[in-house]
């Protein structure tokens with residue numbers, strides 16, 4: 492069955508289906524073992540075909556954005572990681588507003604919105620995500636988030652059916668969005684407000700500068716590792732517990748922002764996980780607060 496699926500994917504996608512592809516090349520942390528397959532699809536028909544053939548072959552699949560919120564285990568992922576490219580990474584404007592593919596690079600969408608004089612997305616400057624990933628995780632900052640800006644979502648369900656749904660029909664909360672199980676965000680129409688381009692660009696630049704000053708943007712990280720507990724900040728608790736600089740192998744609690752873990756070079760997923768577990772225990776010991784991960788673990792029991 493596996494060999495047949497491999498042949499079918501190779502026949503249709505050619506070099507866009509890569510078998511045994513190390514996920515360390517596709518996560519911002521730079522860790523993670525091989526995916527059985529990493530497949531890049533370029534249009535809705537290809538995406539629908541791919542989820543259908545995976546379903547028929549009993550092979551699991553998972554949408555992959557920019558891997559900026561993922562800790563993939565060293566043993567990798569035994570299914571198909573689906574990346575959206577081609578037309579599914581594009582951006583267009585029309586009477587309905589800004590329409591983007593789920594694979595569009597979020598910082599590019601933020602820059603385009605500023606150029607067009609569309610306000611509302613400036614908080615996302617500097618988040619190295621795909622738009623689909625940002626919608627699926629309900630990315631946010633400074634009290635704003637994707638859910639507030641998602642007018643309409645093009646969803647692909649696991650049976651290969653494409654449907655348009657209003658953004659407000661998808662329940663959302665702090666770093667949480669409920670999408671129908673197994674679905675992919677193929678496209679998004681954003682609800683942004685007209686404003687003077689210069690004003691939008693100024694706010695984008697200001698928020699980006701703030702992020703650069705406070706976060707280790709040049710290091711290999713996955714952003715905030717833990718969610719902020721109610722009424723407090725995970726970074727404040729980790730710093731107050733004296734954990735800045737704590738390391739396991741090449742994984743180290745950032746000295747710039749304690750809620751970030753940097754890969755100094757050769758960290759493995761096991762190193763990062765061990766550090767996450769240690770930080771969780773030490774914060775619990777110090778403050779009786781249980782930190783919950785904001786990052787998602789894949790292929791980690």
Ligand SMILES: Cc1cc2nc3c(=O)[nH]c(=O)nc-3n(C[C@H](O)[C@H](O)[C@H](O)COP(=O)(O)OP(=O)(O)OC[C@H]3O[C@@H](n4cnc5c(N)ncnc54)[C@H](O)[C@@H]3O)c2cc1C
Nearest residue numbers: 554556557558559560620621623624625627630631676714
């Ligand atoms: C330097 C840095 C700064 C960051 N700052 C922030 C911040 O300010 N706020 C914040 O919220 N996050 C932040 N993050 C975390 C991360 O960028 C977000 O969680 C982001 O939304 C993840 O997007 P992604 O495309 O990388 O998704 P991935 O990490 O690839 O995937 C995350 C989840 O989304 C799913 N997914 C991905 N694409 C799709 C799709 N098309 N359809 C359906 N599901 C999909 C995946 O299956 C997975 O479950 C930061 C990360 C870094 C490295």
